[in-house]
Amino acid sequence: MAVQISPSILSADFARLADEAARVAGVADWLHVDVMDNHFVPNLTLGLPVVEALLKSVSTPVDCHLMIEDPDRWAVGYAEAGARSVTIHAEAAKAPVRTLRAIRKEGARAGFALNPATAVDAYEDLLPEIDMLLLMTVEPGFGGQSFIDGVLPKIRRARQLVSKHGLEVWIQVDGGVADETIERCAEAGADVFVAGNAVYGRDDPAAAVQALRALAEGA
Numbered sequence: 001m002a003v004q005i006s007p008s009i010l011s012a013d014f015a016r017l018a019d020e021a022a023r024v025a026g027v028a029d030w031l032h033v034d035v036m037d038n039h040f041v042p043n044l045t046l047g048l049p050v051v052e053a054l055l056k057s058v059s060t061p062v063d064c065h066l067m068i069e070d071p072d073r074w075a076v077g078y079a080e081a082g083a084r085s086v087t088i089h090a091e092a093a094k095a096p097v098r099t100l101r102a103i104r105k106e107g108a109r110a111g112f113a114l115n116p117a118t119a120v121d122a123y124e125d126l127l128p129e130i131d132m133l134l135l136m137t138v139e140p141g142f143g144g145q146s147f148i149d150g151v152l153p154k155i156r157r158a159r160q161l162v163s164k165h166g167l168e169v170w171i172q173v174d175g176g177v178a179d180e181t182i183e184r185c186a187e188a189g190a191d192v193f194v195a196g197n198a199v200y201g202r203d204d205p206a207a208a209v210q211a212l213r214a215l216a217e218g219a
């Protein structure tokens, strides 16, 4: 499983999103876009019109993380718009199988996210419907929070389940991923790493991506 880095533009300058995306072009594997609706999480960011505009001006594949209520209604629109990966939350989806299939049908990768307190075992049978399992390593809603070490056993468990079924499901971690924590995540079995503050909080975001990648690959 190859290491992939997905910088989160939540920590970038929202007035200059295209320029901020360009700062990691060619080094980042994905651009992580956090959609928040102030209902599923206590924060409001951006929605489909901004994602559509961004898709026209960035070359890096876009990874949309939907922290919204009723993803069954909204998720497919992000895939139709051209996001290459669309992730819905287990805690919000009422018809996850239908929604994950609709995302795939539009040619995007189907992501399924679990909050820190949501156990992975209940979703074992759903794994064949999922291209990427996102394990939140903070409570979703804000950038710059501290990594929750208590999620590490769940990363291990998820990797075991994916291997047991011989699947190719990627395991993404999101929240507090930084130079100090990325090796622990990689060692536990994660292979896709979201980093907001640890990339856009730095003077040189591209160098920060490379440093994170080197740490994860060495773990």
Ligand code: DX5
Residues within 6 Å of the ligand: 008, 009, 010, 011, 032, 034, 065, 138, 139, 140, 141, 142, 143, 144, 145, 174, 175, 176, 177, 194, 195, 196, 197, 198
């Ligand atoms: C938080 C978002 C994250 C956020 C991570 O709910 O889903 O993607 O940008 O930010 P950092 O890496 O700063 O913890």
Ligand code: ZN
Residues within 6 Å of the ligand: 008, 032, 033, 034, 065, 174, 194
């Ligand atoms: Zn995110």
